[in-house]
Amino acid sequence: MESNSDRLLEVKDLAVHFPIRKGIFKRIRGYYKAVDGVSFVVKRGTTVGLVGESGSGKTSIGRALVKLTSVTAGTIAYQGDDVTELSPKQFFPYRKQIQMIFQDPFNSLNPRMTLYAIIAEPLEIHFPHWDKQKKRDRVAELLQKVGLSADQMGRYPHQFSGGQRQRIGIARALAVEPEFIICDEPVSALDVSIQAQIVNLLQDLQEELGLTYLFIAHDLAVVEHISDYVLVMNKGKIVEQASAEEIYSNPQDPYTQKLLEAIPVV
Amino acid sequence: MSQPTQELLSVKNLAISFNSKDTCTKAVQGISFSLCKGKTLAVVGESGSGKSVTALSLTRLLPKPPTCAVSGEILYNGQNVLQYNAKQLQGIRGKEIAYIFQEPSTSLNPVYTIGNQIAEAVRLHLPQISDVKQYVVDALGKVGIREPHERYDAYPHELSGGMQQRVMIAMALACQPNILVADEPTTALDVTIQKQIMDLLKEIRSQRTMSILLITHNFGIVSDFADEVIVMFRGKIVEQGPTHEILTNPKHLYTQALLDCIPRLGQKQKRLRTIDYSKLEVNS
Numbered sequence: 001m002e003s004n005s006d007r008l009l010e011v012k013d014l015a016v017h018f019p020i021r022k023g024i025f026k027r028i029r030g031y032y033k034a035v036d037g038v039s040f041v042v043k044r045g046t047t048v049g050l051v052g053e054s055g056s057g058k059t060s061i062g063r064a065l066v067k068l069t070s071v072t073a074g075t076i077a078y079q080g081d082d083v084t085e086l087s088p089k090q091f092f093p094y095r096k097q098i099q100m101i102f103q104d105p106f107n108s109l110n111p112r113m114t115l116y117a118i119i120a121e122p123l124e125i126h127f128p129h130w131d132k133q134k135k136r137d138r139v140a141e142l143l144q145k146v147g148l149s150a151d152q153m154g155r156y157p158h159q160f161s162g163g164q165r166q167r168i169g170i171a172r173a174l175a176v177e178p179e180f181i182i183c184d185e186p187v188s189a190l191d192v193s194i195q196a197q198i199v200n201l202l203q204d205l206q207e208e209l210g211l212t213y214l215f216i217a218h219d220l221a222v223v224e225h226i227s228d229y230v231l232v233m234n235k236g237k238i239v240e241q242a243s244a245e246e247i248y249s250n251p252q253d254p255y256t257q258k259l260l261e262a263i264p265v266v
Numbered sequence: 267m268s269q270p271t272q273e274l275l276s277v278k279n280l281a282i283s284f285n286s287k288d289t290c291t292k293a294v295q296g297i298s299f300s301l302c303k304g305k306t307l308a309v310v311g312e313s314g315s316g317k318s319v320t321a322l323s324l325t326r327l328l329p330k331p332p333t334c335a336v337s338g339e340i341l342y343n344g345q346n347v348l349q350y351n352a353k354q355l356q357g358i359r360g361k362e363i364a365y366i367f368q369e370p371s372t373s374l375n376p377v378y379t380i381g382n383q384i385a386e387a388v389r390l391h392l393p394q395i396s397d398v399k400q401y402v403v404d405a406l407g408k409v410g411i412r413e414p415h416e417r418y419d420a421y422p423h424e425l426s427g428g429m430q431q432r433v434m435i436a437m438a439l440a441c442q443p444n445i446l447v448a449d450e451p452t453t454a455l456d457v458t459i460q461k462q463i464m465d466l467l468k469e470i471r472s473q474r475t476m477s478i479l480l481i482t483h484n485f486g487i488v489s490d491f492a493d494e495v496i497v498m499f500r501g502k503i504v505e506q507g508p509t510h511e512i513l514t515n516p517k518h519l520y521t522q523a524l525l526d527c528i529p530r531l532g533q534k535q536k537r538l539r540t541i542d543y544s545k546l547e548v549n550s
Contacts, residue, residue, distance in 0.1 A: 196527035196538035264486030
């Protein structure tokens with residue numbers, strides 16, 4: 001929070017390696033380098049797009065940032081504080097500030113929980129002293145914010161369409177008033193028409209709440225649309241990073257050029 | 267076959283209904299189109315618009331309990347598929363009309379080697395082939411799988427998504443069908459792999475006169491690949507015509523709206539346009 005207050009997140013030489021185990025004793029025979037020496041900065045109030053093919057390490061970065069995957073090397077600084085080595089208990093306050101939206105709205109919502117239970121769960125964890133009425137009001141407010149209605153609170157996820165479920169996922173992420181949201185392919189599973197609605201919703205929320213996004217996707221057109229700054233990943237490394245305009249008008253790296261050329265144009 | 271238009275498949279006024287509890291809901295209605303020899307017809311629309319249901323009904327692959335009524339005509343080579351018996355259906359499934367599905371990882375059987383799975387179709391439909399293994403290895407080679415001989419004994423989980431989709435294509439093409447139905451063949455794949463797969467399909471299409479029914483929601487692929495387009499909305503065809511015409515000069519409100527909501531590279535807008543469904547309701 002001190003000098004570089006506009007640098008919300010700073011990642012330096014981040015590496016995430018997964019052990020490859022072989023043989024009957026499952027000895028470690030090598031490492032798969034999912035993320036290998038990645039550095040970038042996310043400025044407050046901006047959207048950083050992260051693109052690359054599947055297996056390039058995009059999701060591993062997202063998961064490492066919220067400590068869902070252990071970090072092999074490098075540092076992650078959040079608002080200037082190094083959070084890389086923090087224990088789960090020490091990291092707890094940061095969880096409130098960093099939230100995640102997942103790709104598949106069909107698998108990321110518990111089918112046995114009502115909408116209220118899904119959205120109130122993070123509230124119960126982070127605001128245990130809130131009474132029932134306060135939680136109810138907050139859930140109703142969140143549902144309205146993402147374009148659903150408060151009287152749908154008692155329903156279950158299967159009663160909603162894919163686009164609506166993604167809205168529920170967004171409401172859950174917003175519940176604890178985060179500053180930073182990692183969107184891991186939030187629109188890849190949706191139709192183009194629904195994709196446009198969700199992208200617009202994310203942009204409206206950013207404007208209203210001053211959110212910062214890390215937007216992970218493989219659709220370059222969507223990333224160009226939503227991002228201020230773009231990181232292109234290939235095989236665990238960032239091969240190019242620049243402002244959205246620059247990447248698309250003047251791609252430098254051969255891999256970026258290949259990605260752009262692969263898109264069929266309407 | 268002797269018709270001058272060379273219509274291979276023609277669907278007339280097709281309607282399909284599904285049972286839900288005790289009511290019959292119409293999934294698609296009034297579907298009419300024809301597929302000519304060597305042509306590619308694309309079907310676009312949102313999920314739930316009835317694209318896949320239409321495609322599956324061509325060889326009557328829809329499961330019977332939820333399907334309660336099918337009416338209209340599906341004419342393949344002049345004969346109505348809807349009146350085929352089980353044996354006749356077996357004869358066209360895979361042999362005359364073959365399918366590629368969206369998710370290769372779930373449409374391949376995980377406990378059989380890929381070679382075995384392709385060989386099964388070949389043994390069933392082409393009993394005259396004596397060296398089935400060699401035939402399958404050739405088929406794998408044709409879709410760009412390296413070292414097809416070694417890959418014959420691979421299980422699906424040992425292959426990447428793009429490779430699995432190639433196996434699906436090899437399986438679909440093994441019996442040399444006249445029609446290939448590709449149901450969102452690249453939706454689960456990366457853009458670079460998508461390009462490889464579409465290039466492969468193009469190559470195969472040019473090698474032999476095969477008709478393709480391509481189901482997709484990617485307009486980029488449509489413009490690159492299809493001769494004609496059908497746009498579906500809520501179980502009905504709202505517009506059909508030559509690809510270029512539909513994409514550059516869409517007549518129906520829904521087609522216009524659908525084209526408008528795609529973000530396009532190099533044309534940064536402030537907001538994406540969305541579809542106003544209430545407006546469409548009134549007009550349709």
